[in-house]
Amino acid sequence: MAAGEAYYIPVGHQQTGEGLEPEIQLPLMQVIASLKPVLEDQKIKKYMHNAKYDMQVLARYGVNVRGLAFDTMVGAYVAEPGRRGFGLKDQAFQRLGVVMTPISDLIGRGSKMLSMAQVAVRTAANYAGADADMTLRLVEPIMADLRRHSLLDLYRNIELPLIPVLMQMEMHGVALDADFLRTFEARLAEQVQALEQAIYSAVGHEFNINSTRQLGDILFGELKLPAGKKTKTGYSVSADVIESLQGKHPVVDSLLEYRQLNKLKSTYVDGLLELMDQTTGRVYTSFNQTVASSGRLSSSNPNLQNIPVRTEVGRQIRRAFIADPSYILLTADYSQFELRILAHITHEPRLIEAFNNNEDIHTITASTLFSVPVEQVTKEQRRLAKTVVYAILYGQSAFGLSQVTGMSNREAADFINRYHETFPNIKQYVERTLAQAHQQGYVNTLFGRKRFIPDMRALSHSERQALDREAINMPIQGGNADLIKIAMLRIAHALREQRLKTRMILQVHDELVFEVPVEELERVRPLMKSLMEEVYPLDVPIKVELKQGRNWYEAEPME
DNA sequence: GCAGTCACG
DNA sequence: ACGTACGTGACTGCG
Numbered sequence: 012m013a014a015g016e017a018y019y020i021p022v023g024h025q026q027t028g029e030g031l032e033p034e035i036q037l038p039l040m041q042v043i044a045s046l047k048p049v050l051e052d053q054k055i056k057k058y059m060h061n062a063k064y065d066m067q068v069l070a071r072y073g074v075n076v077r078g079l080a081f082d083t084m085v086g087a088y089v090a091e092p093g094r095r096g097f098g099l100k101d102q103a104f105q106r107l108g109v110v111m112t113p114i115s116d117l118i119g120r121g122s123k124m125l126s127m128a129q130v131a132v133r134t135a136a137n138y139a140g141a142d143a144d145m146t147l148r149l150v151e152p153i154m155a156d157l158r159r160h161s162l163l164d165l166y167r168n169i170e171l172p173l174i175p176v177l178m179q180m181e182m183h184g185v186a187l188d189a190d191f192l193r194t195f196e197a198r199l200a201e202q203v204q205a206l207e208q209a210i211y212s213a214v215g216h217e218f219n220i221n222s223t224r225q226l227g228d229i230l231f232g233e234l235k236l237p238a239g240k241k242t243k244t245g246y247s248v249s250a251d252v253i254e255s256l257q258g259k260h261p262v263v264d265s266l267l268e269y270r271q272l273n274k275l276k277s278t279y280v281d282g283l284l285e286l287m288d289q290t291t292g293r294v295y296t297s298f299n300q301t302v303a304s305s306g307r308l309s310s311s312n313p314n315l316q317n318i319p320v321r322t323e324v325g326r327q328i329r330r331a332f333i334a335d336p337s338y339i340l341l342t343a344d345y346s347q348f349e350l351r352i353l354a355h356i357t358h359e360p361r362l363i364e365a366f367n368n369n370e371d372i373h374t375i376t377a378s379t380l381f382s383v384p385v386e387q388v389t390k391e392q393r394r395l396a397k398t399v400v401y402a403i404l405y406g407q408s409a410f411g412l413s414q415v416t417g418m419s420n421r422e423a424a425d426f427i428n429r430y431h432e433t434f435p436n437i438k439q440y441v442e443r444t445l446a447q448a449h450q451q452g453y454v455n456t457l458f459g460r461k462r463f464i465p466d467m468r469a470l471s472h473s474e475r476q477a478l479d480r481e482a483i484n485m486p487i488q489g490g491n492a493d494l495i496k497i498a499m500l501r502i503a504h505a506l507r508e509q510r511l512k513t514r515m516i517l518q519v520h521d522e523l524v525f526e527v528p529v530e531e532l533e534r535v536r537p538l539m540k541s542l543m544e545e546v547y548p549l550d551v552p553i554k555v556e557l558k559q560g561r562n563w564y565e566a567e568p569m570e
Numbered sequence: 571g572c573a574g575t576c577a578c579g
Numbered sequence: 580a581c582g583t584a585c586g587t588g589a590c591t592g593c594g
Binding site: 279 | 573574575576577578
């Protein structure tokens with residue numbers, strides 16, 4: 012096909028539209044049978060836009076697309092991950108100056124939305140033809156961008172082959188324990204209701220607890236409690252502000268508990284039940300490959316990358332994520348991955364030494380932070396230390412640190428100083444990275460993934476600082492993303508080649524979750540561990556922790 | 571559709 | 580004096 016040329020095969024329209032015989036439409040099965048050999052032929056190259064989606068649709072009709080040579084959505088993302096608008100219409104406008112017809116012109120929007128089957132053949136043909144045509148015409152300019160910025164290897168060797176891997180994960184889905192969720196739902200509903208009543212009686216009247224404005228008026232107006240930080244629209248009623256009011260009014264504790272349990276109920280329990288497929292009992296997330304400017308994946312509908320783990324009651328949600336009968340969930344978690352990448356990039360001797368001696372960095376930091384012996388560090392303290400270390404690394408101020416930890420501004424400043432004295436190369440890395448960002452206009456990861464940093468000359472001080480922090484974060488967060496993506500490719504390859512029934516089902520930034528037939532466990536455990544740990548040799552060892560269980564709660568590693 | 575809040579790495 | 584780690588997505592209220 013050439014630019015400006017496209018073909019449309021009408022199938023499944025409810026009406027063909029004016030002037031067209033019904034015979035213009037072809038039987039679905041006949042069309043599939045004719046196209047299948049072409050679509051499945053490795054030698055016939057395909058250019059697609061958002062291939063993961065179309066390949067999934069075709070897969071449901073038994074067509075396994077081979078020969079994917081270019082995905083214009085993923086290509087545009089790799090070329091400039093910091094920007095938004097990788098949709099076909101956005102790209103056609105940005106790169107070709109073509110204003111495409113939005114789909115809403117054909118099918119409308121909202122509740123009265125039509126399906127494509129209700130659109131006349133000529134209208135659909137023009138629309139679909141434009142999609143195919145623009146996809147073809149976008150390949151060259153995007154390819155040229157990738158080449159110019161030395162991004163072709165990253166694109167060809169990582170992002171493009173990742174598409175079918177993500178597709179398989181999405182299609183396989185995750186099994187849920189619906190009975191558990193419904194029981195949990197009932198218990199939460201009861202507790203939330205009781206807390207509502209407790210809040211109303213503590214305040215003296217009913218109101219909408221979920222309305223930040225009403226809540227703010229009551230706490231800081233009616234009850235005259237001391238207001239904390241402000242937002243654009245009024246006084247903040249976020250958890251840290253309410254926590255600071257503990258002991259000052261009986262409503263505070265109920266309010267905090269209400270917030271936690273209501274969040275759990277609406278987002279997780281109700282949300283998951285809503286999105287569970289009633290026939291398969293599974294949820295099917297989308298792994299978005301073109302959203303995060305650091306190169307990470309994101310997950311939506313439902314988001315399975317933010318399932319609670321930090322509090323015990325929240326963590327219970329993980330009991331709902333189960334393996335099929337005769338299967339086991341296996342999680343493989345990169346331990347302190349970002350810090351190991353940092354150690355590698357910075358060649359920081361103290362960090363490298365600690366990792367080589369197999370010491371637990373966060374526990375050591377926690378023992379310093381809370382002045383307790385290493386053996387007495389609690390889970391909670393370790394978790395806080397972990398937050399603090401990353402916060403400092405990415406430029407948090409003494410003030411910010413004091414807010415999170417509850418220590419004084421002075422103590423926080425001392426802690427940050429001690430941190431930088433202990434790990435002097437980290438400061439050097441920050442300076443080097445900023446210099447590169449300012450001089451070259453971009454920063455990059457070990458595998459050449461780039462994030463462009465705009466010219467800051469016209470920006471305010473705080474805007475510049477924000478960009479600086481993004482620049483410092485990107486090589487670490489993006490490097491992490493590079494490495495786990497490579498591991499995923501090798502794992503997918505190994506599972507296929509060794510004809511294993513094990514399926515990779517989730518990726519949570521530094522963790523992979525597998526559904527493993529019981530009889531494959533002994534084989535798969537060491538296989539996953541070595542593939543992940545040997546993904547790319549760093550200056551420090553890479554450590555992966557495995558855990559298994561009937562559900563995600565039992566299989567949840569330490570961090 | 572935005573703002574605020576809160577869940578995760 | 581100022582504003583105060585990075586990266587995400589979902590839910591709710593409100594105009």
